[in-house]
Amino acid sequence: MSVMPPILDSASNLTLSAEDNGVILSAQNITKIFPGTVALDDVSFNVYKGKVNVLIGENGAGKSTLMKILAGVERPTHGKIQLDGRDIHLKSPLDATRLGIGIIYQELNLCANLSVMDNIYLAREIRKNGLIAQKQEKQQTTELINRLEQKIDPDTLVGDLRIGQQQIVEIAKALAQDVRILIMDEPTSALSASEVEVLFRVIRELKSRGVAIIYISHKLEELLQIGDFITVLRDGKKVAEAEASKVNVSWLIENMVGRNPAALFTRKERQLGNILLKVEELTLPRPGGGYILDHISFELRAGEILGFYGLMGAGRSDLVDCLAGAKPQTSGKVWLNGELVVTKTISERIQSGFVLVPEDRQKFGLVQTLSVMDNMLLASLKNYLKGVFLAHKKEKESTAHQIKELSIRVANSQQPITSLSGGNQQKVVVAKGLLTHPKVLLLDEPTRGIDVGAKSEIFEIMNRLAGQGYGVVFVSSELKEILAMSDRILVMSKGAITGEFTHSEATEGKLVAASAVGHGPLSGNKPQGTGK
Amino acid sequence: MNSANVNRSRSLTITDIQQFLLRGRAFIALILVLIVFTSLAPQFLSPENIVIMSKHVAINALLAIGMTFIILTGGIDLSVGSIVGLTAMIAGGLINEGIILPQFGIIAYPHTWLIVVISLALGTLMGAISGFIITRFNVAPFIATLGMLYVARGFAGLRNNGYTFANIVGKPELGNTGFEILGAGSFLGINYSIWIMGIFALVAYIVTTRLPFGRHVYSIGGNERAAELSGVRLARTKIIVYSISGFCSAMVGLIIASQLVAAHPATGDSFELNAIAAVVLGGTSLAGGRGSIGGTLIGAFVIGVLGDGLVMLGVSSFWQQVIKGAVIVFAVIIDQVQARMQEKIALQKQQAIK
Numbered sequence: 080m081s082v083m084p085p086i087l088d089s090a091s092n093l094t095l096s097a098e099d100n101g102v103i104l105s106a107q108n109i110t111k112i113f114p115g116t117v118a119l120d121d122v123s124f125n126v127y128k129g130k131v132n133v134l135i136g137e138n139g140a141g142k143s144t145l146m147k148i149l150a151g152v153e154r155p156t157h158g159k160i161q162l163d164g165r166d167i168h169l170k171s172p173l174d175a176t177r178l179g180i181g182i183i184y185q186e187l188n189l190c191a192n193l194s195v196m197d198n199i200y201l202a203r204e205i206r207k208n209g210l211i212a213q214k215q216e217k218q219q220t221t222e223l224i225n226r227l228e229q230k231i232d233p234d235t236l237v238g239d240l241r242i243g244q245q246q247i248v249e250i251a252k253a254l255a256q257d258v259r260i261l262i263m264d265e266p267t268s269a270l271s272a273s274e275v276e277v278l279f280r281v282i283r284e285l286k287s288r289g290v291a292i293i294y295i296s297h298k299l300e301e302l303l304q305i306g307d308f309i310t311v312l313r314d315g316k317k318v319a320e321a322e323a324s325k326v327n328v329s330w331l332i333e334n335m336v337g338r339n340p341a342a343l344f345t346r347k348e349r350q351l352g353n354i355l356l357k358v359e360e361l362t363l364p365r366p367g368g369g370y371i372l373d374h375i376s377f378e379l380r381a382g383e384i385l386g387f388y389g390l391m392g393a394g395r396s397d398l399v400d401c402l403a404g405a406k407p408q409t410s411g412k413v414w415l416n417g418e419l420v421v422t423k424t425i426s427e428r429i430q431s432g433f434v435l436v437p438e439d440r441q442k443f444g445l446v447q448t449l450s451v452m453d454n455m456l457l458a459s460l461k462n463y464l465k466g467v468f469l470a471h472k473k474e475k476e477s478t479a480h481q482i483k484e485l486s487i488r489v490a491n492s493q494q495p496i497t498s499l500s501g502g503n504q505q506k507v508v509v510a511k512g513l514l515t516h517p518k519v520l521l522l523d524e525p526t527r528g529i530d531v532g533a534k535s536e537i538f539e540i541m542n543r544l545a546g547q548g549y550g551v552v553f554v555s556s557e558l559k560e561i562l563a564m565s566d567r568i569l570v571m572s573k574g575a576i577t578g579e580f581t582h583s584e585a586t587e588g589k590l591v592a593a594s595a596v597g598h599g600p601l602s603g604n605k606p607q608g609t610g611k
Numbered sequence: 612m613n614s615a616n617v618n619r620s621r622s623l624t625i626t627d628i629q630q631f632l633l634r635g636r637a638f639i640a641l642i643l644v645l646i647v648f649t650s651l652a653p654q655f656l657s658p659e660n661i662v663i664m665s666k667h668v669a670i671n672a673l674l675a676i677g678m679t680f681i682i683l684t685g686g687i688d689l690s691v692g693s694i695v696g697l698t699a700m701i702a703g704g705l706i707n708e709g710i711i712l713p714q715f716g717i718i719a720y721p722h723t724w725l726i727v728v729i730s731l732a733l734g735t736l737m738g739a740i741s742g743f744i745i746t747r748f749n750v751a752p753f754i755a756t757l758g759m760l761y762v763a764r765g766f767a768g769l770r771n772n773g774y775t776f777a778n779i780v781g782k783p784e785l786g787n788t789g790f791e792i793l794g795a796g797s798f799l800g801i802n803y804s805i806w807i808m809g810i811f812a813l814v815a816y817i818v819t820t821r822l823p824f825g826r827h828v829y830s831i832g833g834n835e836r837a838a839e840l841s842g843v844r845l846a847r848t849k850i851i852v853y854s855i856s857g858f859c860s861a862m863v864g865l866i867i868a869s870q871l872v873a874a875h876p877a878t879g880d881s882f883e884l885n886a887i888a889a890v891v892l893g894g895t896s897l898a899g900g901r902g903s904i905g906g907t908l909i910g911a912f913v914i915g916v917l918g919d920g921l922v923m924l925g926v927s928s929f930w931q932q933v934i935k936g937a938v939i940v941f942a943v944i945i946d947q948v949q950a951r952m953q954e955k956i957a958l959q960k961q962q963a964i965k
Binding site: 152172173176184188189190191192193197198201202203204206209210211213252366 | 817821822823826827829830832833834836837838839840841842843844900901954
């Protein structure tokens, strides 16, 4: 065993006041700087004992970063964290666990190759004479699962479970730890209405035992139902704090969105052309049952920006992936310019005129080891062949043209792609797509992780491309952006289209309501969209 | 899991049979190989031949057991063959030359038992060094162990300038005799090396199925990030895993040196490939997280029996290589087919419930 780092400072600087008002954990003046962005800017956040402390904000507001700091995954650039009035220094998730801070991650962190029971007790195995006490683990796992009112065999492999059941396992894993503080990041995103009810019962039970809950969710009604204290983050700053009983949904939205930055993005009125893309009954089954895409049908006209809105996991990204040919197991029909598209592979789809700007720029959009130019030409290299060799001059010309066209700020097209800011990297990905001479642009969260200035430039480019007759599919989780930019908006929930709105009839409320269809217990009494 | 299946539909469907054949494929392959060779060469299953084959299998199986741990974490160890050679040379040197202590002007001849312990410790240390380099400096296991492959082989040659330590039986007056017993001795008529294989396999089986450590190994191979976030100590677990492989390699080095009563610097050359082949044949996924010691053992038997059988039939050594290579690739193809089928069946079952 290595020497344990001091994670708890001595009790000398114990402040009594913290204990009195029920604050168990407090983050004070936390700043977190990532290269290029300030994720958190001087944020203070109190966690009250036996309460549900809600953290809300739009995507990129800094919720997840704050939560990761509290769980020891990330370390703050500035600021301190106090537990019971004592400074703590979390260097790893293990430190947080030792202090009784548990976390349920949004992206599931389970080992698919292990059983439910093995996952729940991973790294905390119950031992008897050095061996794993399998009987006892099994019995306790059964108890935990019963407490969550589920029917899951402890011996099933986690990989064989539905996503919702996996989420339950993740929750059971946290419960098995006897935590004092439990962080839940979007715990209900994959749960059905009845499972959410059960989760809420468990949360209330934990509250009554004095466990402090930090709860992060996008589902506003749900937050008001279960939350006690609400903290709103926006652009890395704390903008509001209130008791849940004193606020309503519109207060939440107002504070989350703030001044309406949609004014920054102006959509130009355009004349729409003929039907460019027609999709009929696009279906993608989910391994383990159900659908990732549930019989999707829609049309896209030339020169149209078609927005797709939905919660995480609604299937928007899968839809554009399917159109780009990245999911060969899809069924359904796609017409482009009235011709049935029969191609299946990505390269053939690019040939037909589909191009995807993927959601995760770093992982799927760029080759980090290559230069700006090499990245930009990667998808259209065969246009630069002279015999069997690459025509260097032609490559340079093309690159220079795109750099100018999209005003990409680079000193030199040979410089490494990693030296560019996020916004400029994104423009390189867009340029790469445009060089394949596409007809339909599939933009998956094109503004994620880039600053406001770069965002408006991306929107400017989208406007121009639509004006030139491209069909643009614009997937985004940012309500105001999608409202500002789209000629028409389709809302997806659980793999199906749950709402369709023209630019003039769409409002934030309508989109949020449609995106929650089939999700929470409260979604039933909200106005529902058209479609499936 | 399977029993639930059978209960629901008593009648065996074709997919059930396919599944059964695919799952037990390594075992079926072993039986097939045995049947074929016995029919072609009647003396194949004679007691003497079984003993010889088992001794060959034991060596590969020991290496494959260590390798299984590593491959379960998603890693690879290319250095096992070289560590076999190095430990053989170290043990041979200690017996024939002892430890020279110039400052005292004496030569110490350690007892045979101590030599065994020193050799095993050295092999373990070599493995631990690979593990440390992999975890501390974030070097890919392939590269780190490739480096170790060369370094260990180099030291094996340096130990006696490329010469063999011959006749390593020790001298009674020095009290270091008996090393050859490890290779030649037997208990209940079964060679020690086979006993050692059995014991190692049993211990490894218990470790992988019943100890927290084993579960951590599987979890790292399945989802390293999730394992880390759950509190599994990645670095420690990986270093132990590579140490286990080093230990197994050292054991093999001792057994071979003892069987030959000589230590040659090229001992164990390319053994790592046989070990990897046995692990893969046994159904362990090179991506990590899936596999078992039992499978590895069967895989080692298939490779060993196949090799010896082909020799007995007088197949040329070049054809032996061709056949071995084809069998390995074929096994992995079947593995992929099975994985895809299982996915499909799971999907169908889910949809049947809905």
